[in-house]
Amino acid sequence: MSRRRAAGRSALRTVGRVLAVWAVSSGTLALLAWLLPDFRIESPQGGSLTQIAVTAAVGAGAFGVLSALVWPLIVRALLLVPALVLGALVFFLNGSVLLVAFRVTPGGPGGVAPATAVVIAAVMSAASSATSTALAVRDDAAYGRRLARLAGRRAQHAGELPPPDGPGTVFLQLDGVGHDVLRDALTGSPPTMPTLAGWLGATHRLTAWRTDWSSQTGASQLAILHGSNHDVPAFRWYEKDTGQFMVCNRPSSAAELERRAVARTGSPGLLADDGASRGNLFSGGAEQSALVMSVAVRAGTFSRSRTGYFAYFSDPANAVRTAWSFTAEVCREIVQSTASRLRGDRPRIKRGGLYPMLRAFATVVERDVAVAAVVGDMLAGRRVVYADLVAYDEVAHHSGPHSRDARKVLARLDRSVRLVADAARHAPRPYRIVLLSDHGQSGGETFEGAYGTTLRDLVREGCELAGGAPARGRRRAARRRGGAEARAAARSALRRPERGRRAEEQEREGPPSEPIVLASGNLGLVAFPDIEGRATLEEVERRCPRLLPTLTSHPGVGFVLVRGERGPLVLGPDGGTHELASGLVTGPDPLAPFGPGAVDAVLRADAFRHTADLMINSTVHPLTGAVHAFEEQAGSHGGLGGPQSRPFLLAPVELPLRDEPLVGAEALHTLFREWLAPARRVASCPAPAVPAPSTPPAAAAAPPVAVTPAARESSTTG
Structure with missing residues (x-):
């Protein structure tokens, strides 16, 4: 009997919410008819307020029904459309649905301009979504369904998946955040980050780990997942045996690197057992993948790799919310870059052109879609x-x-983590949330900014080659590589992952005897x-007698392998040498400024088949850890030196850590496999508590408390 009462109350609440949303949509439609000069609604009987209200209610109801029934089918049919184009089409298609609704409404406005219909549909979607969300605040079941709709999914149906056999694990990689x-x-x-501050010491513990010499997402994430x-x-590097340039975030390169890793380990990856890969360079062997670079070029799977966009944009209100956030982020970048220029911040690089939109894509679109998928x-x-x-x-x-801009991004990421933690309370199994980074970032003036020359020009000088216009043109191409991660993701979303000539290929235009010079942060x-x-x-x-002396004597070069x-x-400055095989050091040890792990990291990389003829690492400041990027970057990573080699791991306290330090990304893969082993599945704990935003720091470290309804409605749009 109690179950029947509960079911009856739930049904009544659902009906009440539907009626409330309908009323708000009708009121919004009537208000827009009053505000917009080219939009009017009237009933067949005349223009009294009662009759106009009835017409508005019928029109809003028709729009709601069509949106619920037709909209998901339209978006799924458009999966082959580039994802960013899909985001823009959302508004026009939503307006088309509204025009159809008006056509089937007796006495409804039949002459509404398409542009006006787009505006009306966007406002109505936002109003109905906000009303539905507000009414669901105090209803856990309704909130769970709202989260499911946010991700374009329904809650688990009976028989859809096998029953959960233990706790699940969510790994959230906060890209580039150093320990x-x-x-x-x-x-x-x-x-x-108040959410994570509340976890530290209560449910989670923070530790650092050390990257390999190549401290960048491609190397770290490939090892973690595969x-x-x-x-x-x-x-990025050049492979002599094939004549190809490999770039970790290029879809074809990512697919090849994943294939090589699977062949080497004999394992499909960390996520092969009922896993999902979201927004990564590599799949990890997951059957469910979205926004994954290595999957984007597989025949017949491109649309599947972009299902995260369908899941997100199938709710028109999400497109409205993300569009507002996208616009706000573009404006925020313009304001922040202008303020930085007026303050005279150093280092400072050019942030114009397409960068504001690339930043907004990375900080809003990719974030929102990935969080919704999770x-x-x-x-x-x-x-x-x-x-x-x-x-x-x-x-x-x-x-x-360490800039103000970056700190503000951390605060918005904290709200994204909060949303994921809230969702864990409505999941069919308990979840352990593990946060980690793939590398850190080291600040510092760029190599060119500090010394007035690029690494490419320095190499050409050592080889006694003329610089001239071609070198300057290639320098401009190198500057355009700023925002490489967001740029590659945006190209993939536009279904243009590798079209056009890339800067790396332009290096082969010269004679075969000329060296190819590439940069990965402060690693050349x-x-x-x-x-x-x-x-x-x-x-x-023999080829270039002056090259090595030119490099090792330069104040911006730390060492050359x-x-x-x-x-x-x-080889290092002042005639210092270090023979890695024997350990013999002559003169000042070139690797000493880079810490005790530098020797092992460099020796490991030397054994790679495609290690370059010369590997050049910039200097590192002994106190600040600043380095000189060979690219146009105010914060860089990719080589040795400073915080870039020291990322973090924030894991639940019940997950065991080894006594020895975590060295190399492959060590994390081994550790995570132990955590995911069947013997560990029985270990679980409640989802971490999320302190309210107003919680003072002292209270944030207190034992977990229940989450308030207001905290549940935190948004990923920042």
């Missing part, structure tokens, strides 16, 4: 989910890792394409 940056964001007064980043020497995966009961949130990394590249690579295999020290000296007769050799 020290996160620690400061959690321990400040007040904390920049267990191996062997032969990934940098973010929420949907949790409500569907997926066993393991891995998602990459790139917002901080994108902004820190251009504004600096030099390859001689006409020398078969790895060039030795002696071959380089080259293959000598007795094995790998590291």
Whole structure:
């Protein structure tokens, strides 16, 4: 009997919400008819207020029914349309649905201009969505359904998935957030990230880990998800045996790197057992993947890789909300870059052109879609989910890792994590939320800004090659690579992942004897394409006698790795050398400023087949950890030096950590596999409590408390 009463009350609440939303939509439609000069509604009997209200109610009802029944089918049919174009089409299609609704409404306005219909539909969608959300605040079941709709999914149906056999695990990668940056964001007064500050010491513990020499997303995430980043020497490199340039965030390169890792390990990946990969470079072997770069080029799977966009835009209100946030973020970037220029901030790089839109894509569209997909995966009961949130990394590249702009992005990421934690309370299984980063970022003046020359020009000088216009043109191409992560994701979303000529290919336009110079943050690579295999020290000296002295004597170069007769050799300033095979050091040790793990990291990379002929690492400031990026970046990563090699891991306290330090991304893969092993599935804890935004820092560290209804409605749009 009690169940019947509960079901009856739930049905009454549902009917009440539907009627309330209908009333608000009708009122909104009537208000728009009063405000917009070219839009009027009237009934067949005349223009009394009662009759106009009835017409507005019928029109709003028709629009609501058509949106509920027809809209998901329209969006699914448009999956082959580029994702960003789909986001824009949402408004026009929604307006078309409204025009159809007016046509079937007796006495409804039949002559509404299409542009006016788009505006009316957007406002009505936003009003009805806000009303539905507000009415569901105190209803846990309704809130769960709202979260499911946010992700374009329904809650798990009986028989749709096997019953949960233990806790699930959600890995949220906060791209580019270093350990020290996160620690400061959690321990400040007040904390920049209050949600995570409430977890620290109560439900989670924070630890640092050390990256490989290539401290960038491609190497780290490939190892985390697939267990191996062997032969990934940098973010971009040239392979002599194929004559191809590999770029980690290029779809074809990502697919090839994933194939190589799977062949090397014999395992499909960390997410192969009922997992989901969202917004990553690699799939991790997950059957469910969305916005994944390595999947984008597989035959017949492009639309599946973009289902995250369908899941998000199938609710028209999401398009309205994201469009407003996108516009606000573009304006925010323009204001912040102008303020930075007026303050005279250093380092400072150019932030004009398309960058404001690329930043908005990374910090709003990618974030919202990825978070919605994660929420949907949790409500569907997926066993393991891995998602990459790139917002901080994108902004820190251009504004600096410790800038005001980057700190504000951290605060908005904290609200995204809050939404995921709230969703865990409505999932069919308990979830352990693990946060981590793939690398940090090191600030510092760019190499060109500090010394007035680029690495490419310095190499050409050492090889006694003329610079001239071609070098300047290539320098402009290098500057355009700013925002590489967001740019690649946007191209993929537009179904233009690799169209057009890239800057790397332009390097092969010169004679075969000219060296190819590439950059990955503060790591530079030099390859001689006409020398078969790895060039030795002696071959380089015969080819360009002045090159190595020019590099090692430059104040911005920390060390150079080259293959000598007795094995790998590291050359540094003041005649310092370090023979890696024997450990023999002559003069000042070039690797000493880079910490105790530098020798092992460089020695490991030397064994890679596609390590460049010369690997050049910039200097690092002994006190600040600042480096000099060989690219146009105020905050960089990719080599050794400073916080870039020190990312974080924030994990639930019940998940065991090893006594020894975590060195290399492959160590994280091994650790995560242990956490996901069947023997560990029985270990679980309640979802972390989310303190309300007004909670003072002292109370944030208190034991978990119930989440208030207001806290549940936190938005990912920031």
